[in-house]
């Protein structure tokens with residue numbers, strides 16, 4: 001297996017999102033869960049996206065895991081490694097975008113690193129270093145209420161600088177509109193002044209194509225799926241990759257029962273649960289009782305779902321509105337409550353698979369990571385897109401045999417996402 005592009009994703013839904021973008025742009029792509037065992041048989045591929053769960057862990061843990069994955073990707077032939085972060089720059093002043101980017105850059109010999117979360121297809125644009133989500137500045141968007149890393153500053157140069165050792169520059173839109181050579185010269189000039197990273201503006205896909213061309217000349221970049229699009233198109237344009245891949249021939253029916261597990265508390269996911277409730281049973285977990293009497297609540301949820309899944313799909317959701325989330329966090333702590341709920345939802349997911357579920361939708365990055373780890377799935381092949389940023393995934397090398405999953409980023413998908421996903425997962 002000699003790949004052209006490697007990526008390290010800081011959560012599993014982000015990995016899935018990027019793998020979808022790379023596949024749509026012609027790269028034969030596999031998403032692995034961590035560094036795969038050498039015995040795992042993988043097809044001939046152009047790109048590997050290594051899913052890690054390092055967005056909300058201590059920076060030292062994130063750096064350690066990412067640098068190991070980078071070494072493995074270089075051994076597989078990757079000339080460029082993209083650190084895939086959230087298009088809404090999910091992070092705190094402790095990291096982990098800055099610490100991991102600096103560590104990957106140092107491992108690759110230093111030099112300026114392009115950083116951009118722009119992903120216009122999902123309404124993420126960057127202008128003068130400020131991130132807009134669907135037209136709202138980041139700090140005025142629903143991301144201000146994120147359970148784990150609420151975003152209160154749209155100026156990414158400031159946000160990244162607060163979590164980094166080095167200085168952070170800006171490559172503004174006029175520099176990018178002037179073309180790849182001009183933008184690369186700006187990146188190199190910033191590096192000479194000591195700026196180890198540069199936030200890059202991007203509004204349209206053409207800006208991302210320019211950034212992808214520049215990034216490919218460097219060993220490391222950091223960004224969301226938009227930068228992945230730019231890198232993929234630059235690789236195909238260079239002739240190094242045929243660009244013939246599609247996700248259409250990957251998915252075959254797996255049968256079995258289906259279920260949806262939701263841990264995301266995003267506005268989009270809350271709406272998707274409400275819409276799904278019109279056509280399928282929904283169990284809304286009581287997080288306070290889940291934290292106070294976890295085993296009993298988990299057993300009750302498994303029994304509830306187990307009684308219904310033979311008749312059709314069900315939703316088991318921990319998701320709640322911001323004010324409810326805040327109340328729980330003030331009582332039990334942000335990280336402790338998040339981790340406890342992820343653990344609970346992962347146990348429920350695994351128990352439903354034991355009861356015959358082979359088509360599973362999980363909403364939320366951390367929630368997906370916990371569930372996929374609990375199921376011990378080593379890798380995924382990438383199928384067709386359900387909604388921007390969310391493909392159908394087919395498991396590879398897992399004990400349960402062929403399964404289809406959709407790992408939905410919290411903010412992604414239309415209001416009918418759950419029924420649309422299951423309609424594509426037979």
Ligand SMILES: Nc1ncnc2c1ncn2[C@@H]1O[C@H](COP(=O)(O)OP(=O)(O)OP(=O)(O)O)[C@@H](O)[C@H]1O
Nearest residue numbers: 147264318320325338341342364365366367409410
């Ligand atoms: N009712 C709740 N109260 C407090 N925390 C909750 C509740 N329900 C879920 N959580 C926690 O909120 C966090 C949601 O994070 P997750 O990454 O799964 O979703 P997301 O951030 O919306 O998705 P993505 O990262 O893909 O955008 C998890 O740690 C989950 O355990």
Ligand SMILES: O=C(O)[C@@H](O)C(=O)CO
Nearest residue numbers: 014017086087224365409
């Ligand atoms: O880029 C995004 O918004 C998603 O891929 C994501 O990171 C979800 O956690």
